[in-house]
Structures are given as structure tokens and as C-alpha cells.
Amino acid sequence: xxxxxxxxxxxxxxxxxxxxxxxxxxxxxxxxxxxxxxxxxxxxxxxxxxxxxxxxxxxxxxxxxxxxxxxxxxxxxxxxxxxxxxxxxxxxxxxxxxxxxxxxxxxxxxxxxxxxxxxxxxxxxxxxxxxxxxxxxxxxxxxxxxxxxxxxxxxxxxxxxxxxxxxxxxxxxxxxxxxxxxxxxxxxxxxxxxxxxxxxxxxxxxxxxxxxxxxxxxxxxxxxxxxxxxxxxxxxxxxxxxxxxxxxxxxxxxx
Amino acid sequence: xxxxxxxxxxxxxxxxxxxxxxxxxxxxxxxxxxxxxxxxxxxxxxxxxxxxxxxxxxxxxxxxxxxxxxxxxxxxxxxxxxxxxxxxxxxxxxxxxxxxxxxxxxxxxxxxxxxxxxxxxxxxxxxxxxxxxxxxxxxxxxxxxxxxxxxxxxxxxxxxxxxxxxxxxxxxxxxxxxxxxxxxxxxxxxxxxxxxxxxxxxxxxxxxxxxxxxxxxxxxxxxxxxxxxxxxxxxxxxxxxxxxxxxxxxxxxxxxxxxxxxxxxxxxxxxxxxxxxxxxxxxxxxxxxxxxxxxxxxxxxxxxxxxxxxxxxxxxxxxxxxxxxxxxxxxxx
Numbered sequence: 001x002x003x004x005x006x007x008x009x010x011x012x013x014x015x016x017x018x019x020x021x022x023x024x025x026x027x028x029x030x031x032x033x034x035x036x037x038x039x040x041x042x043x044x045x046x047x048x049x050x051x052x053x054x055x056x057x058x059x060x061x062x063x064x065x066x067x068x069x070x071x072x073x074x075x076x077x078x079x080x081x082x083x084x085x086x087x088x089x090x091x092x093x094x095x096x097x098x099x100x101x102x103x104x105x106x107x108x109x110x111x112x113x114x115x116x117x118x119x120x121x122x123x124x125x126x127x128x129x130x131x132x133x134x135x136x137x138x139x140x141x142x143x144x145x146x147x148x149x150x151x152x153x154x155x156x157x158x159x160x161x162x163x164x165x166x167x168x169x170x171x172x173x174x175x176x177x178x179x180x181x182x183x184x185x186x187x188x189x190x191x192x193x194x195x196x197x198x199x200x201x202x203x204x205x206x207x208x209x210x211x212x213x214x215x216x217x218x219x220x221x222x223x224x225x226x227x228x229x230x231x232x233x234x235x236x237x238x239x240x241x242x243x244x245x246x247x248x249x250x251x252x253x254x255x
Numbered sequence: 256x257x258x259x260x261x262x263x264x265x266x267x268x269x270x271x272x273x274x275x276x277x278x279x280x281x282x283x284x285x286x287x288x289x290x291x292x293x294x295x296x297x298x299x300x301x302x303x304x305x306x307x308x309x310x311x312x313x314x315x316x317x318x319x320x321x322x323x324x325x326x327x328x329x330x331x332x333x334x335x336x337x338x339x340x341x342x343x344x345x346x347x348x349x350x351x352x353x354x355x356x357x358x359x360x361x362x363x364x365x366x367x368x369x370x371x372x373x374x375x376x377x378x379x380x381x382x383x384x385x386x387x388x389x390x391x392x393x394x395x396x397x398x399x400x401x402x403x404x405x406x407x408x409x410x411x412x413x414x415x416x417x418x419x420x421x422x423x424x425x426x427x428x429x430x431x432x433x434x435x436x437x438x439x440x441x442x443x444x445x446x447x448x449x450x451x452x453x454x455x456x457x458x459x460x461x462x463x464x465x466x467x468x469x470x471x472x473x474x475x476x477x478x479x480x481x482x483x484x485x486x487x488x489x490x491x492x493x494x495x496x497x498x499x500x501x502x503x504x505x506x507x508x509x510x511x512x513x514x515x516x517x518x519x520x521x522x523x524x525x526x527x528x529x530x531x532x533x534x535x536x537x538x539x540x541x542x543x544x545x546x547x548x549x550x551x552x553x554x555x556x557x558x559x560x561x562x563x564x565x566x567x568x569x570x571x572x573x574x575x576x577x578x579x580x581x582x583x584x585x586x587x588x
Contacts, residue, residue: 055469079475091473093466096459104463105474113460113476114484116452123456166474 005064006031006200007052007083007170012061014047021047023224025061029170029217034192034201036211039221040244045204046088048221049174052202053085054078065170082169086176088204092155092162094148098139101147101158102130105165130165137161137191153184160188164195171195173203177210189214208236220244288533296439305435306503311543312442313500318523318535320492323449325521326530327458328485329465333388333517334375334395335493338368340512341398342494347414347507348407357420357428361441361498368494369487371398376486380479392514399512413508417501434503441499445492450532452488461485493520522560526567528574537576 007029014022022044029035039045050056052063054075063071070078079085093101106126112118134143137157142150147158156176163171176192177185192201193214205211211218211232218235220227228238235241299308317339324330346364349355355363379390402408409415419428428434452458464471464478471478501507510516519542527538542560549556571578 053473074477076472076475076477079473084475085473087470087473091467091470093463093470095466096462100459104459104471107456107459108475110456112456114457114481116455116457116484116488117448118455118457119451120454120456120459123459162474 004030006066007202008064009048009052010062010064012048012051012063013059014044014051014056015059021224022051022058025221025224025226027219027226029200029202031200032196033216034196034203034214035217035219036215037202037204037219037221038206038208038211039227041206042223043221044224045221046174047224049085049172049204053083053172055085079166079168082166083172084163084166084168084170085172086159086163086174088174088178092147092150092158095146097144097146098134098150098158099127099130099143102133102162102165103127105162106130133161133165134158136164138187153180153188156180156184156188157191160191160195168199170200170202173201175204175206178206185210208232208241212236292533293443296442297436300432300435305431307543307547309435309438309503310500311540312438313496313503314520314523314543315536315539316442316445316499317493317496318520318527318539319446319449319532320489320496321520322524322529322532322535323452323492324485324489325524326534327453327465328461328482330482330486331384331388331521332375332379332391332486332489333514333521334391334393334398335490335520336512336514336516337375337395337398338371338490338493339497339500339516339520340402340507340509341371342368342497343501343507343511344402344408344414346498347417347501350420350502351414351417352407356424357422357437357502360420360502361495364498364501365491365494368497369491371494372487372490373483375490376483380483380486392517395512395517396514399509399514402509402512408507411509413506414501415506417505417507419502419505428502438499438503441495445495446532446536448488449492453532457481457484522564524574526564526574528577528580531574531576531580534574534576538574541575 005028009025009027012022012025013020025048037045037048047056051058054070054073058071062069065078065081065083093104096104103123103126106129107113107123112122131140131143134140137160139154139157139161142154147155150158160176173192177188180188203211216231217229218232219229220235220241222244227244228235228241321332321335324332342364345367346360349363350357350360375391375394378394379387382390403410419434421427422437426433426437428437460471460476460481464476464481468478497511500511523538523542524535525538526541527536528534545560545563546556549559567574573581
């Protein structure tokens with residue numbers, strides 16, 4: 001059974017000057033599933049996320065990736081191990097073109113990223129793959145535009161294309177659907193479902209309804225602690241979860 | 256308007272913009288600019304006082320080196336005088352006291368600047384913004400006091416009467432025109448290297464780090480190493496500029512390592528347009544011209560230059576070249 005767990009947190013705790021943002025969180029992400037981490041504002045979702053992706057260091061607890069302790073590993077290193085994250089505020093390189101954004105992610109395996117004496121044209125061999133990834137997220141007409149010129153929803157799509165360029169085993173998506181219009185949400189949700197066919201996805205979301213039909217497992221956080229866990233049908237009927245969501249006025253319906 | 260026709264229009268616009276930004280058009284324009292610039296530079300000593308143009312070239316290279324760091328890696332160093340002046344001292348000493356030929360003197364000066372760059376970089380590179388600037392300033396002040404105290408630097412007098420020597424045993428640099436073309440060659444070499452670095456696989460990563468460092472980290476780049484390489488490259492080229500200046504003026508002095516020199520290069524780069532390749536050249540030309548022109552008048556030079564700087568920052572924040580580029584159609588920012 002434990003072979004199936006690709007990413008695991010044990011007793012994860014983060015304190016900020018006495019304030020406990022995350023308390024004793026135990027989380028197991030099974031290989032090949034879409035796992036959602038949800039909760040109202042201030043529940044500690046983003047903190048858990050930043051801990052898992054090493055952008056924060058836990059006060060206590062342990063993080064295991066494929067059975068290996070990565071609690072003290074640097075963020076750039078875990079990316080090399082196949083654990084790649086996105087960001088809540090759209091993370092593109094605004095003054096690079098869409099093509100260059102994706103290419104930056106593709107170029108590292110070439111091993112020439114320190115070669116300041118080489119021509120940029122040595123990277124042109126990556127264009128075909130980059131354009132395929134761009135096509136996958138329906139951004140082809142914008143391939144030569146600066147990322148800064150894209151509307152918000154398209155930036156998120158570009159971000160996913162860039163993340164996919166690394167062909168990660170585990171994709172960690174920080175509110176991938178936040179700020180999108182209805183038409184974009186459907187497309188992006190379908191895209192996440194599609195890319196998850198061959199990898200594991202852990203995503204943070206604000207709303208239960210958004211992740212309802214997307215995730216295999218949902219973990220609900222409240223005040224830094226796990227409130228409930230399971231598939232949507234189980235979690236959505238949990239009395240405490242319903243109360244937590246009623247309390248904040250978020251929950252079902254509000255996309 | 257239907258959604259389909261909107262999409263078609265969007266695609267058409269995208270294609271048109273892509274054509275405008277196509278690599279061929281860009282390369283042709285760059286090549287043309289390069290040829291025009293080189294022709295002007297080659298003919299300049301016949302119209303202007305050669306030492307003046309050489310001074311412009313030295314500072315232009317210095318500013319370009321600085322710009323590589325701030326414009327393409329997003330790091331504001333306030334200690335570049337240490338590399339410029341440090342290399343000037345080493346070159347001057349090597350040529351005057353050790354009797355080395357000018358090419359070896361320049362090489363040693365540049366190497367010394369590179370070493371200083373590794374040292375400064377290793378200490379400062381993990382800091383951001385103002386902290387990075389302050390650490391580089393503090394370190395460069397240490398170099399300044401060393402230059403003041405050490406024996407070989409000649410204290411307040413500096414190293415004077417540096418012989419220009421014979422380059423590669425062939426070119427007699429005491430001839431003003433030969434010296435001029437040697438300086439031009441150094442400048443073209445440095446500028447080409449920066450141009451190449453900016454348009455290289457390394458340059459791509461550097462721009463990504465400047466744009467969004469956390470994202471670059473999440474893509475698996477150990478960003479500190481890239482920033483350090485950029486810092487060392489910038490320091491080395493600043494050193495090359497300083498060493499060349501020592502040969503041109505046959506002098507290495509405290510002026511070259513003073514913190515005002517670090518400030519001056521910031522001024523040149525910002526005036527010309529940070530993050531553009533030609534901007535620092537224009538900025539250096541402007542500042543050096545103004546300084547020489549104003550020196551002959553009774554006006555207080557720093558006040559006038561400061562006023563010009565304030566006006567520039569208020570009116571065109573992208574700098575002269577940056578502002579021109581931003582107004583050209585179909586041009587990447």
C-alpha cells in the first residue's frame with residue numbers, strides 16, 4: 001500500500017512567531033490521482049502547499065517524496081526530482097514571449113544553460129516541442145506574443161504548459177482555476193484531467209464545488225488542521241465541512 | 256461580431272505581429288545598426304579629439320558591463336567602481352612596474368576584477384534589492400581603502416606615467432590613432448560578448464530569473480549560480496574597461512575606485528536605458544560629453560548633471576534608448 005503513496009506529509013507543523021498556521025497535518029497523496037486541498041480563507045492551504053514545495057521550511061514534521069525524506073531539500077532540487085509547482089498569482093515570465101516561456105522550461109536538460117557564449121539559435125531545436133505544448137493549451141495564436149499581453153485565464157494556461165514542459169511526475173497547482181471565467185474553468189479543468197492521466201496532481205482550491213468532479217480525493221483544512229478527507233460524496237456530506245463552509249459563505253455555487 | 260470572426264481577427268493580428276517580430280527583421284536591423292555604429296566609431300577620431308572618444312568608449316564598456324547585471328539579471332550593484340578601479344591599478348602596475356606588454360596588463364587587470372567579482376558575488380548574491388546594493392557598496396569601500404593604504408597603488412598620487420607600450424609586439428600604442436583603434440577593438444569585443452551573453456541559452460535563464468525568480472526556481476534552476484555568473488561576467492568586463500582606461504590616460508587613481516564612480520555608471524545606464532544593449536553606450540557618451548563640456552565653463556558640473564538626471568527620470572523613465580524602442584512598432588520591450 002505504501003508504494004502507492006508518492007507524496008506524504010507527517011505531522012507537518014508551521015509556526016509564524018507563535019501563530020500556528022499549520023498544525024500536525026498528515027497527508028498522503030496516492031500516485032496517479034488528483035488530490036485537492038481545500039478550505040476557507042486562512043485555513044492554511046497555501047502554507048501547506050509552500051511547505052510541500054519547499055518554499056517554506058516546516059517548524060516540525062516530515063515530508064516524504066517516493067519514500068525519500070525531502071524535508072530539508074532545496075526548492076530547485078525537488079523540481080529536478082519531478083515535483084513541480086505552480087503559483088497562486090499567475091507565474092509567467094511577462095517580458096518573454098509565450099514560446100520563450102515554455103522554452104525556458106524545456107532548455108535545462110540540454111545542459112547549456114550556463115553557456116553564455118552560445119547562440120540563442122541553439123535552442124531552436126526545442127521550438128517544435130514547445131509549440132506542441134502551446135497547442136495543447138490552445139495558445140498557438142499567441143505563441144509569439146509577450147506573456148504580459150495575455151488575458152488572465154490564458155496566463156494560467158501558459159503556466160500549465162510551462163509546468164508540463166518539465167514532464168513532472170507530480171504537479172502541484174496552486175489555485176489553478178482562481179480568477180477564471182466560466183468558459184475558461186471548464187477548459188482548464190478538462191486540461192488538468194487530461195494531464196493527470198499520466199501523473200499525479202495535488203491542487204489547492206478555495207471552493208469545494210470547483211474540485212467536486214475533478215478530484216479523486218479531497219482534503220478539507222480548517223484553521224491549520226485537517227477537518228475531513230475522502231472522495232467528494234463523503235466530504236460534502238460531512239457535517240463539520242458543511243458548517244465550515246456555511247460559516248464563510250463560500251462553498252457550493254460560488255465559482 | 257461572431258466568436259469565429261473574432262478568433263480569426265485575433266489570429267491575423269497574432270500572425271502580423273509575429274511577422275514584425277520575426278527573427279530576420281530583427282537580425283537585419285541589428286546588423287545595419289552595428290555597421291553604422293562601427294563606421295561612425297572608426298571615423299570618429301578624425302572629427303573629434305581621440306582621447307575624448309577613447310574615454311567615451313571606456314565608460315561605454317563599463318556601463319554596458321553594469322547593464323548586463325541590472326538590466327538582464329535585475330541586480331543593482333553599487334560597488335562596480337571596485338572592479339573598474341581595481342583593474343586599472345593592476346593593469347597600471349603590471350605594465351609600469353613589471354614591464355609587461357599591454358595585452359598581458361589588460362588580461363591581469365580583467366582577471367583581478369573577475370576574482371573580486373567572485374568574492375563580492377559569493378558574499379552578496381543571496382541578498383535582494385537594497386541589501387545587495389549596500390553589501391556591494393561596503394565591499395567596494397574596502398577596496399577603496401586598500402587602494403588608499405597599499406604601497407603599490409601610490410596612495411593619493413595613484414600610479415602615474417603608465418607606459419602604453421606595444422600591443423602584441425606590433426602595434427605601437429604611443430601613436431594616438433593606433434591606441435584609438437586598439438580601444439575600439441576592446442570595446443567591440445566587450446560589447447559583442449555582452450550581446451552574445453544576452454542572446455544565449457544563459458541569457459534566457461537570466462531573463463527568466465529577472466522576470467520571476469520563484470518561478471525560475473520552481474522550474475529547477477538554481478538561480479544563485481546564474482546570478483553569480485552574471486555578476487562575475489559583469490565585473491570582468493568592468494575590469495577590462497578600467498584597465499583600458501588606465502592605458503589611455505596612463506594613470507590609475509583613487510577617482511576610479513571611489514564610490515562616485517559606482518554612482519556615475521548607474522547614472523549612465525539609467526540615462527541611456529537600462530536593459531537595452533545600446534542604451535548604456537548613449538548614456539556614457541552623454542555624461543562624458545557633458546562633463547568635458549561643462550568642465551570648460553564655470554557651471555557646477557555635478558549640479559547640472561544631477562538636474563539632467565532628475566529631468567530624465569521624470570520625463571522618460573525607460574531612458575533615452577528605452578523610450579525610443581518603446582515607441583517603435585512591433586518591438587519587444
